[in-house]
Amino acid sequence: MQQQQPAPKPKKKVKVTRTVNGIEQEVEIEVDADTGPGWGPNDKHTLLNHPMTRVDGPLKVSGVARYTHDMRLPGMLYGRFLRCPHGHARVQSIDTSAAEKIPGVAAVIQAPLTELRFAGAPVAAVAAKTPEIAADAVRAIVVKYEVLPHVVHARAAIAPNAPKVVQDEKEANLQSKATRGDLSKTEAAFATADVIVEEEYISARVHHACLETHGMVVDYSGGDTATVYASTQGTFTIPKDAAAALELPETAVTAIVQHMGGGFGSKFGIGVEGMLACKLSKQTKTPVKLMLTRHDEFVMAGNRSGSWQKLKGGVKNDGTLVAVQARQYRLGGIGQGSQAGQPYVYRAGESYREIFALHTNEDSSIAMRAPGHPQASFAMESLMDELAHKIKMDPVAFRKKNLADPVYHRQLDRGAKAIGWERRNPIAGGNPGPFKRGMGCAIGTWGGGGNNQCKVDVTITRDGAVTVAVGTQDLGTGTRTFTRAIVAEEFGLQINDVKEEIGNSKLGGANSSGGSTTAASLSPSVKDAAYKARMMFAEKVGPLLDAKPDEITFAGGKVNGKGKSITWKQACAALPAAGITAHGEWRSDLQATGIHGASFAEVEVDVETGLIKPIKMVHVQDGGLPLNRLTLESQINGGMIQSLGMALWEGRVMDADLGMQLNPGFGDYKLPGSLEIPEMIPIIDDDDKREQVIGIAEGCIIPALGAVVNAVFNACGIRVRELPITPDKILMGLMNNQNVA
Amino acid sequence: MTKSRNGKEKQQSHDASRRKFLKGVGIAGAGAAVVDKLWVEAAAKEPQTASAKSLSGNVKLLLDVNGKKSSVEVEPRTTLLNTLRNHLEPAVTGPKLVCDAGTCGGCTVLLDGKPAYSCLVLAVDATNKKITTVEGLGTPENLNAVQTAFVEHDALMCGFCTPGFVTTISAYLKKHPNPSLAEVREACKGNFCRCGTYPRVFEAALAAAKSRKV
Numbered sequence A: 001m002q003q004q005q006p007a008p009k010p011k012k013k014v015k016v017t018r019t020v021n022g023i024e025q026e027v028e029i030e031v032d033a034d035t036g037p038g039w040g041p042n043d044k045h046t047l048l049n050h051p052m053t054r055v056d057g058p059l060k061v062s063g064v065a066r067y068t069h070d071m072r073l074p075g076m077l078y079g080r081f082l083r084c085p086h087g088h089a090r091v092q093s094i095d096t097s098a099a100e101k102i103p104g105v106a107a108v109i110q111a112p113l114t115e116l117r118f119a120g121a122p123v124a125a126v127a128a129k130t131p132e133i134a135a136d137a138v139r140a141i142v143v144k145y146e147v148l149p150h151v152v153h154a155r156a157a158i159a160p161n162a163p164k165v166v167q168d169e170k171e172a173n174l175q176s177k178a179t180r181g182d183l184s185k186t187e188a189a190f191a192t193a194d195v196i197v198e199e200e201y202i203s204a205r206v207h208h209a210c211l212e213t214h215g216m217v218v219d220y221s222g223g224d225t226a227t228v229y230a231s232t233q234g235t236f237t238i239p240k241d242a243a244a245a246l247e248l249p250e251t252a253v254t255a256i257v258q259h260m261g262g263g264f265g266s267k268f269g270i271g272v273e274g275m276l277a278c279k280l281s282k283q284t285k286t287p288v289k290l291m292l293t294r295h296d297e298f299v300m301a302g303n304r305s306g307s308w309q310k311l312k313g314g315v316k317n318d319g320t321l322v323a324v325q326a327r328q329y330r331l332g333g334i335g336q337g338s339q340a341g342q343p344y345v346y347r348a349g350e351s352y353r354e355i356f357a358l359h360t361n362e363d364s365s366i367a368m369r370a371p372g373h374p375q376a377s378f379a380m381e382s383l384m385d386e387l388a389h390k391i392k393m394d395p396v397a398f399r400k401k402n403l404a405d406p407v408y409h410r411q412l413d414r415g416a417k418a419i420g421w422e423r424r425n426p427i428a429g430g431n432p433g434p435f436k437r438g439m440g441c442a443i444g445t446w447g448g449g450g451n452n453q454c455k456v457d458v459t460i461t462r463d464g465a466v467t468v469a470v471g472t473q474d475l476g477t478g479t480r481t482f483t484r485a486i487v488a489e490e491f492g493l494q495i496n497d498v499k500e501e502i503g504n505s506k507l508g509g510a511n512s513s514g515g516s517t518t519a520a521s522l523s524p525s526v527k528d529a530a531y532k533a534r535m536m537f538a539e540k541v542g543p544l545l546d547a548k549p550d551e552i553t554f555a556g557g558k559v560n561g562k563g564k565s566i567t568w569k570q571a572c573a574a575l576p577a578a579g580i581t582a583h584g585e586w587r588s589d590l591q592a593t594g595i596h597g598a599s600f601a602e603v604e605v606d607v608e609t610g611l612i613k614p615i616k617m618v619h620v621q622d623g624g625l626p627l628n629r630l631t632l633e634s635q636i637n638g639g640m641i642q643s644l645g646m647a648l649w650e651g652r653v654m655d656a657d658l659g660m661q662l663n664p665g666f667g668d669y670k671l672p673g674s675l676e677i678p679e680m681i682p683i684i685d686d687d688d689k690r691e692q693v694i695g696i697a698e699g700c701i702i703p704a705l706g707a708v709v710n711a712v713f714n715a716c717g718i719r720v721r722e723l724p725i726t727p728d729k730i731l732m733g734l735m736n737n738q739n740v741a
Numbered sequence B: 001m002t003k004s005r006n007g008k009e010k011q012q013s014h015d016a017s018r019r020k021f022l023k024g025v026g027i028a029g030a031g032a033a034v035v036d037k038l039w040v041e042a043a044a045k046e047p048q049t050a051s052a053k054s055l056s057g058n059v060k061l062l063l064d065v066n067g068k069k070s071s072v073e074v075e076p077r078t079t080l081l082n083t084l085r086n087h088l089e090p091a092v093t094g095p096k097l098v099c100d101a102g103t104c105g106g107c108t109v110l111l112d113g114k115p116a117y118s119c120l121v122l123a124v125d126a127t128n129k130k131i132t133t134v135e136g137l138g139t140p141e142n143l144n145a146v147q148t149a150f151v152e153h154d155a156l157m158c159g160f161c162t163p164g165f166v167t168t169i170s171a172y173l174k175k176h177p178n179p180s181l182a183e184v185r186e187a188c189k190g191n192f193c194r195c196g197t198y199p200r201v202f203e204a205a206l207a208a209a210k211s212r213k214v
Helices: A057-061 A097-101 A131-140 A183-190 A239-246 A271-284 A294-300 A373-390 A395-401 A406-419 A479-490 A518-545 A568-572 A629-648 A704-716 A727-736 B013-023 B033-045 B080-087 B145-152 B162-175 B181-187 B198-211
Strands: A011-020 A023-032 A077-083 A089-095 A105-110 A122-128 A142-147 A174-181 A195-203 A215-219 A226-230 A253-256 A288-291 A306-315 A321-331 A350-358 A435-446 A456-460 A466-469 A498-501 A553-555 A558-561 A564-567 A580-584 A595-606 A612-621 A679-684 B059-065 B068-074 B108-111 B114-117 B130-132
Touching (some): A057 B145, A077 A131, A077 A294, A089 A122, A097 A131, A105 A271, A122 A131, A122 A271, A174 A183, A183 A350, A195 A373, A215 A239, A215 A271, A226 A239, A239 A253, A271 A288, A306 A373, A321 A373, A373 A395, A373 A435, A373 A704, A395 A435, A406 A612, A435 A704, A456 A518, A466 A479, A479 A518, A518 A558, A518 A568, A518 A580, A595 A704, A612 A629, A612 A704, A629 A679, A629 A704, A629 B198, A704 A727, B059 B080, B068 B080, B080 B108, B114 B162, B162 B181, B162 B198
Parallel strands (some): A077 A288, A321 A350, A612 A679, B059 B130
Antiparallel strands (some): A011 A023, A105 A122, A195 A306, A215 A226, A306 A321, A435 A595, A456 A466, A456 A580, A558 A564, A595 A612, B059 B068, B108 B130
16 A cells, blocks of 8 residues: 655654773764654663563462463364374375364364474474364374485584485585685784684574463454454464464454563564464364474574584784684574674684584574574584683683773673682682682673554553553563563653553554564663653643643652642543543664673683582673663563573484484473572672663573683683583593593 | 472472372372372372272362352363363462473472472362362452562562462461561572562562562
8 A cells, every 4th residue: 555655754863872992072964853852861761771660560479471382262272283103204194084083173273394304393283173073083194204314413414425304416415605714814913823722613503491381362253254263473473374374464453562571582483383273273173272292392492503613713922813714513403503703802913703503303493592693602602712821811801901882891890790709719620629619701782672563552541540552562571561661761750650561463563572672672672662742741730730732741640840749640631531641752862772691601610520610790781771670680580590501501402313303302301400400699780871672582692601601610720612511511521631630 | 390490409298299199190290200200109109198089081070169150071180270271160370380290389289388380280179178269369459468478579570480489488488477588589499480570579579578468
């Protein structure tokens, strides 16, 4: 549909702080002339930048919060998958007749693909009256496979005559994706180095392990419309594809996401599970719930790509990093994987890198909290630590010498103080006794800026009710809470005086929650709507106080003007019968991009058993205006813990012969648990004075694993270059390294 | 035993009680093969108390859930968790289905006051017990001390593990009103959180204990 373009709005110029090449500076940007004021100084807020308990907390702690997985509709069927048991196979035939005859089975359908390139690929889906009957039906399906050669380990996949993972026979499993830098200049720079370290670093593929598995509940019973309850990070990524699978117009489908049980980058779009759920529902004209089983989730719902990085670094004895060369393999299964380029955040005299995708017969990696960054940070921070050790320089001082951005300097100093860096023994493995403690550090970066997608409405009615509505979703990041708080603060109200409506694709548009973009995309639109609602409100209420709109102030549940004061309820009674509604759009001046984080870790290594016990972790994180200090600190803790998992415990294990994952469950894939959590110190870097909102979720997962790996080395003198650092690797290192004290 | 996250940790008594529930489902869905074998051997040594009567088809059960007796008809193989979530009217969905294998604690309920993984208990084995779910511990308007502390200390993010943690800790504090941090960690070792709320779960548990209202 053609829409008439509105006349361009008059503009004005405002100054905002921006991080350009790691340096904070004032830049001038253009905004609409009727744009409201900024957030104001970070220390002048009444609700924002304070600790606020989350508004959906009481619902979640009492089991009342209704997640997609909790939906139960009348007559609803339960869906389940049959997965391919082979690393690579072609479906020759499927016999579903026995499955269809089982009482209670309503439908059996085939998945679209006939060539399956990883074990776990969906082959068929069933819908039945109970999940138990659905499982029976899956077992009763008879599939004849033509089993094809597979390869699931990276080293084997680049061997001569390795089975072809890629579809095109002419292509290789190893594919060059990008190069950067000048190879000959880098080689020349190495000639000027006093010390060179050349090593390989490997990180395992790890799993999102969202506690709520992927899936949907499709409420369709024939007819013209459908409602889809989805466990998703993008409410608006659902209707179009669900509609296509249901053969309905896009506008006929409403997506609902009230609460969701973890995404971490893995839940965008309807996925193959959503598509098959829709098809089962369409065929049976009955609501269908299809949530993946935990086993499904491990083998087909995505993962963080592994990495294999060959790094070479050269330094002068004074600590100057003169050259870095990197050959980086992204291990993304049949997918592309991701990996930030080396030398990551460090300033090297010269650098050269080549990045490859290395394919294996595993399900495609997908985005996971800071895609590609923890892998790159781990390898580069390991290399930096090895270089510092060789030239006998303190790791913090060595990093500062090779970092241009002063923000890292202050964060490293702050983190060092918080962990007690002065207690660190500079001699690796130098502490006496079998329980050896050590410390390490690392840094990371992320964007975290927003985009122009959120459309927010703030409505105030005569009875004093305030509602803020937008279709966005709350992943557990506290979106509901800050959305309310921004509006409440604008009107001098308490947070519970405002109600939010979110998670519905029929509300105002919103971006997907990926790349830490939600806070910086949503909060400016909420602020814009709240400010405009305030102006409208002031205009209506002004006559009551004999005041002009700009003389009206709001504080403590009172509306004030010209020395007079009335209560919020009295003021609202003066509103028109329909109340007022203001519409807010995104304002780029209310958000920024570019964040920094520094992590420190202290661990204790038992050199008799190889067990590693995390003792203490610190993470310093900037992020402009902290919307909610309580939930922000929780996210920093969470980032550290997930990073710790990557360092010490988590990793997919594949069987070379069977081509299957050997640890597709929480009994064998080891998540961080309550016994292993160290003392944790999340630090919000309030020296960041930017009066703008920036997302931090990704930033705080990046550096901690490098800090842990370096702490292990400092503790016991063993440098483990392949994650996770399981006890066998420590013991093997100790056996081969007789120099350790 | 899957809950032993650290070689140094010894099995605690409440693990043993959870192990008994495994008998009901044998080795189905119980994690690594070696562990299964140990369980089966341990179970075989214990006297069998359940009746040997075999059940098939649909069976009608009377369940006492959060003080309310409800009749429900399920296949005998249906877990208590799936019965609560998929069959009971109205549905009781506080306990979450996360792993369906007794490894994560998301489905924790209380059976006669003792925590149990409801994905490892058959509904037919729960008929003569008082079943308490997180919904039975408090409501949004009237939270119990643990639930209140969870909100105040932000011991939750996505919240999917939260009912399990709240249930586990509420039961633990009833028996151990003044725990140390180490004891709280021990009490929670059968529950996983992926968002990484552990530090604040510990804080909340200790704060709830201190409130003396559990």
